[in-house]
Amino acid sequence: xxxxxxxxxxxxxxxxxxxxxxxxxxxxxxxxxxxxxxxxxxxxxxxxxxxxxxxxxxxxxxxxxxxxxxxxxxxxxxxxxxxxxxxxxxxxxxxxxxxxxxxxxxxxxxxxxxxxxxxxxxxxxxxxxxxxxxxxxxxxxxxxxxxxxxxxxxxxxxxxxxxxxxxxxxxxxxxxxxxxxxxxxxxxxxxxxxxxxxxxxxxxxxxxxxxxxxxxxxxxxxxxxxxxxxxxxxxxxxxxxxxxxxxxxxxxxxxxxxxxxxxxxxxxxxxxxxxxxxxxxxxxxxxxxxxxxxxxxxx
Amino acid sequence: xxxxxxxxxxxxxxxxxxxxxxxxxxxxxxxxxxxxxxxxxxxxxxxxxxxxxxxxxxxxxxxxxxxxxxxxxxxxxxxxxxxxxxxxxxxxxxxxxxxxxxxxxxxxxxxxxxxxxxxxxxxxxxxxxxxxxxxxxxxxxxxxxxxxxxxxxxxxxxxxxxxxxxxxxxxxxxxxxxxxxxxxxxxxxxxxxxxxxxxxxxxxxxxxxxxxxxxxxxxxxxxxxxxxxxxxxxxxxxxxxxxxxxxxxxxxxxxxxxxxxxxxxxxxxxxxxxxxxxx
Numbered sequence: 001x002x003x004x005x006x007x008x009x010x011x012x013x014x015x016x017x018x019x020x021x022x023x024x025x026x027x028x029x030x031x032x033x034x035x036x037x038x039x040x041x042x043x044x045x046x047x048x049x050x051x052x053x054x055x056x057x058x059x060x061x062x063x064x065x066x067x068x069x070x071x072x073x074x075x076x077x078x079x080x081x082x083x084x085x086x087x088x089x090x091x092x093x094x095x096x097x098x099x100x101x102x103x104x105x106x107x108x109x110x111x112x113x114x115x116x117x118x119x120x121x122x123x124x125x126x127x128x129x130x131x132x133x134x135x136x137x138x139x140x141x142x143x144x145x146x147x148x149x150x151x152x153x154x155x156x157x158x159x160x161x162x163x164x165x166x167x168x169x170x171x172x173x174x175x176x177x178x179x180x181x182x183x184x185x186x187x188x189x190x191x192x193x194x195x196x197x198x199x200x201x202x203x204x205x206x207x208x209x210x211x212x213x214x215x216x217x218x219x220x221x222x223x224x225x226x227x228x229x230x231x232x233x234x235x236x237x238x239x240x241x242x243x244x245x246x247x248x249x250x251x252x253x254x255x256x257x258x259x260x261x262x263x264x265x266x267x268x269x270x271x272x273x274x275x276x277x278x279x280x281x282x283x284x285x286x287x288x289x290x291x292x293x294x295x296x297x298x299x
Numbered sequence: 300x301x302x303x304x305x306x307x308x309x310x311x312x313x314x315x316x317x318x319x320x321x322x323x324x325x326x327x328x329x330x331x332x333x334x335x336x337x338x339x340x341x342x343x344x345x346x347x348x349x350x351x352x353x354x355x356x357x358x359x360x361x362x363x364x365x366x367x368x369x370x371x372x373x374x375x376x377x378x379x380x381x382x383x384x385x386x387x388x389x390x391x392x393x394x395x396x397x398x399x400x401x402x403x404x405x406x407x408x409x410x411x412x413x414x415x416x417x418x419x420x421x422x423x424x425x426x427x428x429x430x431x432x433x434x435x436x437x438x439x440x441x442x443x444x445x446x447x448x449x450x451x452x453x454x455x456x457x458x459x460x461x462x463x464x465x466x467x468x469x470x471x472x473x474x475x476x477x478x479x480x481x482x483x484x485x486x487x488x489x490x491x492x493x494x495x496x497x498x499x500x501x502x503x504x505x506x507x508x509x510x511x512x513x514x515x516x517x518x519x520x521x522x523x524x525x526x527x528x529x530x531x532x533x534x535x536x537x538x539x540x541x542x543x544x545x546x547x548x549x550x551x552x553x554x555x556x557x558x559x560x561x562x563x564x565x566x567x568x569x570x571x572x573x574x575x576x577x578x
Contacts, residue, residue, distance in 0.1 A: 009474035016387035019380055020398070023450075024405050030412075030420050037423050089315035097309065098316075106316070108567055113323055115563045116556070117503025119530040123537060123552045124326045127333060159322055166319075190305045213411065220413020222506040223534065247415040247506070254422070254510045271419035275412065282411040286404060 027279075034275055037268035044262065050269065056233040063266045065273070067235045071150065071243030074236060075225060076218035078154025079161055084211060086158075087165035092195050094166075095173040096181075114163035122227030125156040130228055133240070142240045148230035151239040156224045161214040168213065168289070172206030173199060175293060209288035216281035220274055222247035246270045327556060334553035337546035343554060347516045352536075352544055359551050362532035364518045365434075369526055370502050372438035373445060377497060381450035382490070386479045389457045390465060403454070410447040415506040417444045422510040434519045434526040437512025444507050445497040452496050456489030456570075457482075488569050495566035499559055505530035529555045 041050070041063060053064025094103055134147030176199060184194040200207075230242020231252060250267050341358045348357035388399040421440030430436050464485065468478040483490070501507075505528070513525030514535065529551060536548035 005474055005477070009476040012383075012476040012479075013391065016383045016391060019383050020387050020402055023380070023384055024402055027405050027408060030416075033423050033427075034416070034420060086315045086319060089312045090319055093312035093316050097312065106320075108564070109320055109323055111563050111567060112327075112560070113319070115499050115503075115559050116326065117505070117530055117559060119503065119505045119533050120330060120552055120556055120559075121326070123533060123549065124329050126537070127329055128325070159326075162319060190301050192305045192308045193301060195308075216411055217413075220415060222413065222415040223530070227534070227537070247413060250415050250419055251506055251509055268419060268423065271416050275416050278412055278416070279408055282408045286407045286411075290404075 031272075031275060031279070034268060034272040038265055038272040041262050041265040041269050054235055058260055058263050058266065061262060063262070063269075065246075065270065067233050068244055068246045068249050068270065069273075070235055071229070072219055072245040072247075074150050074239070075153040075157060075229065075243055075245055076215055078151060078239065079157035079218045080211060080215055082155065082158035083162045083165055083214065087162050087169055088200075088207065090162075091166050091169040091173060092199070094170055096191055096195055096199065110163045110166055113159070114167075118160070118221060118223040119227075121156050121160055121224040125152060125224065125228045129155050138240045142238065145240040146230065146242070148228055148242055149240050150229065150236045150243040153225040153229040153243060153245065154239070156228055157218050157221055160221060160224060161217055164217055165210055165214050168210040169203070169207055172203045172210065172289075172292060175206070176202050203292075205288055206292045209285040209292070212281050212285040213289075216278045216285070219281075220247055220278055222251050226251055246274055327560075330549070330552050330556050333546075334549035334551075334556075337543075337550040338553050339550075342547065342550050346518070351516070352539060353541055359527075359529070359532050359547070359554070361516055361518055362527040362529045362551065363554065365512070365515075365527035366502050366529045368434055368519060369437040369441055369508065369512060369528060370498055372434070373440075373442035373501055374494060374498060376438060376442035377446035377449050378494075380446055381453060381493075382483065384450055385453045385457050386482070388454065389460075390475060390479060390482070406447045406450050410451060413506070414444055414504045418507045418510050421507065425511060431523070432511060432513030432525055433523045434512065435522040437508045437526055437528070438522075440507045440511040441501045441504065444504060445501040448500055449493045449497040452493035453486070453489060456492070457486060460485065488572050492566050492570040495562050495569065499562040499566070502562075503530055503555060503559060505534055529558075 045063065050063060050065055051069065052066055053062070054066040055062040055064040056067060094106055098106070129152050130147035132147070133149055133152055134145055137151075138145035138147065138149070180198055180202065181194050184198045185191070189197070225245055226248035229245060229248060231244045231248055232242040233244050233249075234241070236243045250270055253263070253267060339358075341356065343358060343363060344360060345356070345358035346360050348355060351357035384402070388402055392399040417440055421436060421443065424439070425431070425436045460482070465478055465482060468481055469475070473481075508526075508528045508531060512528060512531075514527050514531055515525040516527070517524075519526045533548050533551045533555065536544050536551060539545055539548075
């Protein structure tokens, strides 16, 4: 009787250890299998050519990823430039000004914004942002635009990353010891001066980490961007041109993937590229956030 | 001067917060405004009929049931991994051990990996194992996507748990395995919250199931049959040139949005309940 209890305990421990090891290795397995799938195209073409050529003619065997990489970059950049000020201002408001009730009201708002599925954002954006750009904004700058543009993609993405930014930045603000802000306030500084000189300065690494994290989220966002971005394999020259980000490239071509030589490998190469970039960005940002957390836990 | 600056920035901040709230209302409002007129009982109780994609009768029951099947399966899969994992990190490994730090870190990274990459990896895995686009493929891929979400949210509540209960259990002579069984009961509300969060994320994600689950007008009866899903139903119908079909995309979007609203609010309800239990 007693023995069987101990055996059970021991088995459970081993099973759990196995799962834990698997969880850590999973990332490696994922990276490795994407890499192996992408290997054929990397063997055939020079990596540098793949990344910097803008010729995308899968039928002829030309795979230049530059238009896709640049589209991804532009869309994400627009998103972060719009989202960051909103998120910082709102986070400051929630952290230093808002009453408990306002804060409690805001929590489900952030929850919902992050919970709405990408495809719903896409539907909404095709109904609102795309016509807005085509009819109101673009005519002021360029002759003609369908509205399915890099700008549209950036705008939807901005809304989609705001909840992530707010929740991390509020967390970073919260980690600042109360004594510091109290000291500033008691010296006669106004709340805004305290925010500016104490809170923002102190939380700079945290905000930077949050930005990197949001950027990597933006890189990988697929459906919403795919639905509003136009998807033309060209280098966008203005925000009113169509773009074709990497995730959209993968998602759009899954059906015909196997029928052309190297095409599947090329798509897997873009998945691998995304994987590497996201891991890099995530790693840096998580590491910084962990450091920030640790530093203030001790004091 | 500094008082003026104070006032100006306060107004800007309240403005920013208001805009965010308004955007949320605008999004949900637009979806309901466009979708409600086309939403009918047929939409949620019927399979697509003949000529459905030309605007004839039918509904998206195939997608609703398909999404449910996929999410139930992937939930089971991710639970089998995340529950023991969280128990192991919190109660088996010493506090602040390097290994638990490594596990948390790699799950944080997995959490950040975009769903399209999971989709591509899932597809590669399926080709390797010889599985076609099917319910099983969808379950595996969505399971991978929601596992880190579940694990993180469960880990957070477990960390908040007081150490008294485990210590008391161990001092009564319980083995660690018996102890975790008791603790899991204590963590029930947390587990429910984690589940709801994971379901919310998994059910709305299109990029993972795009390659892996396929699409069909029927309800799958076996794991190796393709399965439709709500986000893909919305996406495909919206791409149609026929206006009735597009309207059905909006109606399907309402169905998905309502599901997400319910999931999000019940997750909030359960997590507030949990924090009450704690105090």
